[in-house]
Amino acid sequence: MTAVLPRSARDTHAGMKVTQARVITSEWTKFRSLRSTKITLLVSLVLTIGVGALVSAVTAAHWDHLSLGDKASFNPVVTSLDGVLISQLAVGVLGVLLVSGEYATGMIRASLTSVPKRLPVLWAKLAVFAGVVGSLSIASTFVAFFLGQSLLSGKHLQTTIGAPDAFRRVVAAGLYLLLIGIIGMALGGLLRNTAAGISALVALFFVIPPVLDLLPASWSNHIGPYLPSNAGMSFWGRPDNPHLAPWTGFAVLCGWTAFAIILATMRLHRSDA
Amino acid sequence: MIEVHGLTKRYGPKVAVRDLTFTVRPGIVTGFLGPNGAGKSTTMRMIAGLDAPTTGSVSLNGQRYRDSVAPMAELGILLEARAVHTGRSAFHHLLALAQTNGIARRRVDEVIDLVGLREVARKRVGGFSLGMGQRLGVACALLGDPHTVILDEPVNGLDPEGILWVRNLLKGLAAEGRTVFVSSHLMSEMALTADHLIVVGRGQLIADTSVVEFVAQASGTVVLVRTPQASELWELLTGPGVRATIVSTGQLEVRGLSAEQIGDIAWEHHIRIHELATQQASLEQAFMEMTRDAVEYHAYPPSEPPLGQQPAAVGGSR
Numbered sequence: 331m332t333a334v335l336p337r338s339a340r341d342t343h344a345g346m347k348v349t350q351a352r353v354i355t356s357e358w359t360k361f362r363s364l365r366s367t368k369i370t371l372l373v374s375l376v377l378t379i380g381v382g383a384l385v386s387a388v389t390a391a392h393w394d395h396l397s398l399g400d401k402a403s404f405n406p407v408v409t410s411l412d413g414v415l416i417s418q419l420a421v422g423v424l425g426v427l428l429v430s431g432e433y434a435t436g437m438i439r440a441s442l443t444s445v446p447k448r449l450p451v452l453w454a455k456l457a458v459f460a461g462v463v464g465s466l467s468i469a470s471t472f473v474a475f476f477l478g479q480s481l482l483s484g485k486h487l488q489t490t491i492g493a494p495d496a497f498r499r500v501v502a503a504g505l506y507l508l509l510i511g512i513i514g515m516a517l518g519g520l521l522r523n524t525a526a527g528i529s530a531l532v533a534l535f536f537v538i539p540p541v542l543d544l545l546p547a548s549w550s551n552h553i554g555p556y557l558p559s560n561a562g563m564s565f566w567g568r569p570d571n572p573h574l575a576p577w578t579g580f581a582v583l584c585g586w587t588a589f590a591i592i593l594a595t596m597r598l599h600r601s602d603a
Numbered sequence: 604m605i606e607v608h609g610l611t612k613r614y615g616p617k618v619a620v621r622d623l624t625f626t627v628r629p630g631i632v633t634g635f636l637g638p639n640g641a642g643k644s645t646t647m648r649m650i651a652g653l654d655a656p657t658t659g660s661v662s663l664n665g666q667r668y669r670d671s672v673a674p675m676a677e678l679g680i681l682l683e684a685r686a687v688h689t690g691r692s693a694f695h696h697l698l699a700l701a702q703t704n705g706i707a708r709r710r711v712d713e714v715i716d717l718v719g720l721r722e723v724a725r726k727r728v729g730g731f732s733l734g735m736g737q738r739l740g741v742a743c744a745l746l747g748d749p750h751t752v753i754l755d756e757p758v759n760g761l762d763p764e765g766i767l768w769v770r771n772l773l774k775g776l777a778a779e780g781r782t783v784f785v786s787s788h789l790m791s792e793m794a795l796t797a798d799h800l801i802v803v804g805r806g807q808l809i810a811d812t813s814v815v816e817f818v819a820q821a822s823g824t825v826v827l828v829r830t831p832q833a834s835e836l837w838e839l840l841t842g843p844g845v846r847a848t849i850v851s852t853g854q855l856e857v858r859g860l861s862a863e864q865i866g867d868i869a870w871e872h873h874i875r876i877h878e879l880a881t882q883q884a885s886l887e888q889a890f891m892e893m894t895r896d897a898v899e900y901h902a903y904p905p906s907e908p909p910l911g912q913q914p915a916a917v918g919g920s921r
Contacts, residue, residue, distance in 0.1 A: 346676045348673065352705050355702045356699045356702035356703045360691070363692065363695035363699070431688060431690075435685070435688045437687060439682055439684070439686040443653065443678070443680055444704060445674070600655075602648075602654040
């Protein structure tokens with residue numbers, strides 16, 4: 331049974347079809363047309379750069395008063411990237427919001443009726459997030475690195491991007507932020523609620539790691555390094571002892587991210603919206 | 604054309620929709636009528652693929668909605684619950700949806716003009732009134748120029764001018780050969796808009812009939828008689844095909860006889876009549892009568908136990 335439509339309508343229908351590229355364009359429109367998204371993203375960039383600069387400046391200013399132990403563990407690359415420890419929360423929250431915001435407002439119903447196969451919507455969100463937040467996060471860690479080095483240079487503590495591990499750590503810190511954001515998106519999709527998603531994120535990255543330290547060392551030493559936060563830290567930052575090798579840590583964090591995305595995919599595919 | 608077959612939806616122990624089967628044909632406006640909580644919205648969500656049926660199936664023009672290549676050309680839907688991010692402008696909301704299906708940008712401007720939202724199109728939807736929100740919902744539903752249009756309670760929150768606008772829009776869409784399926788809990792609204800009716804109560808099909816037939820069935824007349832000799836008259840009138848009841852002291856309600864016949868009988872037996880009035884049952888009453896047992900949430904006056912003839916207060920008018 332085909333419905334009769336006026337000529338004008340047939341013009342509208344010409345070329346109509348859902349494609350992955352079109353859904354990505356749509357998600358980009360959604361991303362750039364929300365003030366909350368842009369503000370959260372801006373906050374995360376400012377924190378990465380600003381806090382890194384602050385820590386670098388303070389370290390340089392107090393260098394003469396630092397203990398020998400602090401001086402021994404000093405790493406100019408990691409010091410300039412310390413803002414990531416704070417900005418990871420903003421990026422994670424952005425990830426949660428991008429997905430849970432659709433459920434909170436009901437927008438998801440419009441999104442899924444226009445793309446009833448559903449999964450292309452999630453892939454498009456991930457693509458836009460990886461493209462925009464990923465590239466800006468990596469850019470911000472480079473800015474933080476160079477700004478930090480110039481602040482440390484007052485005490486001749488600086489290093490260069492060509493120094494061993496420097497380039498790897500700077501890129502890794504940006505990738506770390508991206509992966510945290512993607513885990514946030516998965517949590518938003520799993521829990522479908524902004525408050526619950528942010529709570530789960532905070533628990534995963536800020537509550538579970540210190541709680542685990544309260545357990546006997548024989549336990550925490552075996553579990554701790556595999557937590558997403560510690561695994562991530564091992565490839566860009568100043569990890570707790572014991573820790574994983576940098577690329578192992580990266581692989582473990584990627585594994586966590588993939589696991590979260592798979593759960594979110596299953597929930598999106600199977601549950602009523 | 605929408606074909607619903609054996610549709611059942613269970614939420615835990617609660618059955619929202621029970622074994623619904625009906626067909627919505629193109630070219631006419633089909634009303635989906637039922638009290639609040641009858642399962643109308645759930646059924647519409649299942650047609651749009653938002654909720655998966657527990658059992659049964661739905662097809663749109665012979666295929667599953669999920670399988671359509673250009674979904675927005677197939678179906679446009681306005682859901683009762685809002686489906687808009689409040690932080691985004693109406694324009695960007697429509698643009699983002701249009702882009703998924705490759706709908707041209709000028710069509711976005713077209714539907715904005717069509718629903719009369721041009722002046723506020725760049726404002727955040729969060730500040731919209733209920734009526735403006737409904738207009739935006741209608742714009743979304745029409746964006747893809749769809750073969751099938753489903754509107755869940757479209758006149759909610761609209762002013763009289765807006766209600767008239769929706770009514771004419773629905774008729775216009777049907778006249779263009781589209782399938783138009785519109786829900787309401789108000790019979791009076793449906794009587795003015797729809798050609799065909801699907802009536803549900805507690806998730807079950809109560810009637811699948813044309814509006815003309817429904818009206819004919821509903822207009823069984825009642826004659827109200829006021830007389831000081833009510834019991835005498837009652838004895839005279841009662842007979843095969845006639846139902847007379849004394850509703851209060853000196854008042855009779857008679858079905859099956861016309862006012863003229865009652866007047867003549869009373870005259871022959873010297874019974875004094877103080878009032879003789881024919882009452883046309885309104886469509887709203889007929890609808891309430893039909894769905895009385897199927898109303899999910901009853902409201903009773905505090906003094907009255909839920910035993911009497913009191914129908915539920917659903918969209919009642921005074």
